[in-house]
Amino acid sequence: MTPRDDGGAAASGVIPVPAGIQHSLISLRGVSKSYRRGGQIVPVLNGITLDVQRGDFLGLMGPSGSGKSTLLNLIAGIDKPDAGEILVDGVDITRLGESELADWRAGSVGFVFQFYNLMPVLTAFENVELPLILTSLSRRERREHVEAALGLVGLADRMEHYPSELSGGQQQRVAIARAVVTDPKLIVADEPTGDLDRHSAEEVLMLMDRLNLELGKTILMVTHDRRAADRAHAIMYLDKGELSTGGDIHERSVKEARL
């Protein structure tokens, strides 16, 4: 991760891009986003500039409404910025049309959501297989990939179980298997432990550690959880649309908790 924070100047996007930026998996330049609420335009992100290196595990923290999820959504290509550019592995995803962006997401991004977002009518196996329908893999190849992914998250024996038959932690592990089954470069996780008890949360975080360390996945994780943030290699702190380096993560968390 190359935090482009220089006394707040990076957030305004005025710092020139340093040499070596081409090695970043993710590069944001002057990204802004605002929402219209009740006839008023509310700015959420103000000229964010950020670089994330391949293989990084970056935690995004900040108070509620600070724009963490918005930033994650923009990087994952499920929302579009008002201004600025977002390069992921050399592709400026802000220039992609809806269809191209969908194709790009299918091949490049794995999603882990707070509430798992599994299809309740599909088994664990079928949920993990879902993204592979968009590929040209044969049925046999799909089965191999799914079994490998579920094996990775320790749920090889729960393949035929429906989400309602699994605990929250197990459901989140199925969601992680679904996120990695297409072997994406980037995994985005929005509060992945937010709906889990401590033990399940720990299992999920260990799993994300493994994805990062053993499989080399680049992970962007939004979290309010200090223990979850501790797993990240680096923390970025977002407040009032401005991005800054984490500094003392514990201090930040206490401050955030007070807020």
Next chain:
Amino acid sequence: MNSIKLIFRNAFRHKLRTGLTVVGLVVAIMAFGLLQTVVHAWYAGADAAAPNRLITRNAISLVFPMPLHYRDKIRAVAGVRRVGAANWFGGIYQDPKNFFPQFAIDPGPYLAMYPEYRLPEDELRAFLRDRKGAVIGRKLAVTHGFKIGDTIPLQGTIYPGTWTFTVRAIYDGAAANTDTSQMFFHWDYVNETIKARMPRRADQVGVFVVQIDDPARSAEIAQAIDRQFRNSLAETLTETEKAFQLGFVAMTEAIVQAIRLVSFIVIFVILAVMANTMGMTARERLSEYATLKALGFGPGYVARLVFGESVAIAFIGAAVGIALTFPVAAWFGAKMGTLFPVFNVSGETLAMQAGCALGVGIAAAILPGRSAARVKIVEGLRAIG
């Protein structure tokens, strides 16, 4: 796992809701089929009409007869092959509710003109030999339990008195839409009896059935027949058998139109129910559609899931509804007795039922499918909680 499996699992996710919707569809499709069969039954006579048969009647009205001697003049018209007299008898068998059509006919030419009435040769000969004999259709025989040799007493309404006929032949229909609820007997016998009882009403014919050589010349021959009797006391109106039958339908056109309208209202009502079901379904699954789109599925795929589910539910309802139409129509036809001589569920009705079900399935999914396809991923994901 494939999309079809996902569609069917989604369709039965809310078993009660889907079950009630399917029940509604079954009732609607079945009711539609039954009402369309009633409409079809109304037109059965016209549908069974042959293009080489003309009907000559009194130009003023069907209730006024024509002199018997017209028969020879009509037979002499170029292009006419056969002519047979036929009188509507209108007798009552035991009770007015036991209605069935009875005709006094010229047996030889008349039956020769209706090859769709199939009767055994020996029974035909027995009928032709017996002046008080009668030919009845299979449906009539089954309805009242008549068999060969039975006597059928009829209380005359147009021709007063009690008339007794002996069943000498039972005919079957060559096609499913052949009317086998009728009774025929000798016009000569009826005429001779009338001559004795009411001489002034003798030698009068209700209609002449005319068989022609070339159906393409029907208009020309009809005009030639009517020209023969222009400026006479009983001018004639000759038309094709189909036009003649449609004339009867036209008398009750408003009822037919009302039945037809009701059948489509039934479909419209189930469309509203189905659209509501699909609307609720789509609203509940916004987060799932958003998740699918986040995973890389396009709006078209999401819309196809909604359309597929709607069409699948409609298909199940239609299949059961169509299957039930047959026994219900058979029961209804039996209850109606000979009021509807032909009461069969036609291929056209089945196609309309299937078409309506497909239309309902597609139309009900238009708005929900559009919403699902257009859901913004970020907003859809937020909908989860």
